[in-house]
Amino acid sequence: MSASQSAVRSRAEAVKVSRTFDWMIIFTLFFVILGGYHVHFMLVAGDWDFWSDWKDRRLWVTVLPIMAITFPAAVQAVLWWRYRIAFGATLCILGLLLGEWVNRYFNFWGWTYFPINFVFPSQLIPGAIVLDVVLLVSGSMQLTAVVGGLAFGLLFYPGNWPMMAPLHLPVEYNGMMMTLADLSGYHYVRTGMPEYIRMVEKGTLRTFGKDVAPVSAFFSGFVSIIVYFVWHFFGRWFGNTAFTTGS
């Protein structure tokens, strides 16, 4: 067989081989990225994502988009800039959410018996779709970072509002004013309670809504822009095809 000959025997076989590789590659990418992204996310934003009483109007809104935009930026840097595939951010977020939902159901509920409405993961899909759409429409990394990154931060709170609104209703319990989420937390005491008492909802502008959330979202969007830039270049580095040249 000549060195210039194809490994396949017909165009039909070439197409079949190519499609089969597509599925194997998508499966592998999805689950490897899921693993890396999930271990990153649970250890840099996890406490705010695990428990509904941590999902407050300040740190939850600030921390999660900043930490979540990392892998989508890196994966977009390869899937879009090398293959013109426009769903890098959504692929990452769907992977993360699959990993989280499986865990919350089988482990948080199934092993340690927390109710699902206390441990459901945060919603990140709207921001991911906007990130992909801005890249698709503009074809520009700068615009995606600035417009998409800002939107990623700004959309986080409204994207979660339908699920969180009932849990942020104020209740009075034993003479204390708190949210329903806080009350759930006091009934499910965890080893993280001291940090929760120290960190959640501390500040000078504590309310049951109003200004703190949009201010936090705007700040989060600003930092997300910067993080997008940095992780875009991380993604480019991870996509390189260099080999070591040993002896």
Added chain:
Amino acid sequence: MAATTESVKADAAEAPLLNKRNLFLGVALYCVFYAWVRWYEGVYGWSAGMDSFAPEFETYWMNFLYIEFVLEVSTAGILWGYIWKTRDRKVMSITPREELRRHFTHWTWLVCYAVAIYFGASYFTEQDGTWHQTIVRDTDFTPSHIIEFYLSYPIYIITGGAAFLYAKTRLPTYQQGNSIQYMVATVGPFMILPNVGLNEWGHTFWFMEELFVAPLHYGFVFFGWSALGVLGVLNIEMAALAKLLKKDLA
């Protein structure tokens, strides 16, 4: 005519490009095994895993740990040794079709690596978060750690090492040196295991249960990023496959 018949016969007898049986059996092996492990955790985590001084902890958890160590070292030695020992010493002279077949086998290994990474880095790692927010540890070898650190991590390390060795010993693409991103994608997640040393040392030193997002855990984060090295492997593979498929059809 005779030559044509001969060629058709050869095609019929030829091994398929992708061995689907091996692919599905490989994925099923991880899923069935981890389903059993999860069942074991559910039954013996609460009944025998809460007090490390209790005799039943030794029976159900420490013995599990000792068996893991022996099986993992043996599996790594046998599997990696086999792949290395049976390496192709004339890898640069294989036919394009054989090369394509080996790329499929390589991707079967990578699919298995993806499943192993999912269970290790996602499933059992976040599970550890909820267990230690619920049960205060009195030893480093807790039911969740015995599965997460000492079972699921070695399994993805063994699988990743096997994928890397397979590529290195059987594919012409990887003969020009060591792919930096392939090493990042396999050695980086491997480094999570040594980082357990730092983690466990820290847990014996400070009371760290109050926050999962703790600086002591950031080593895991750093090495978790290295999973993105799979993007570099993807790019190398796409170039190799395009080269194989775009040559003139015979």
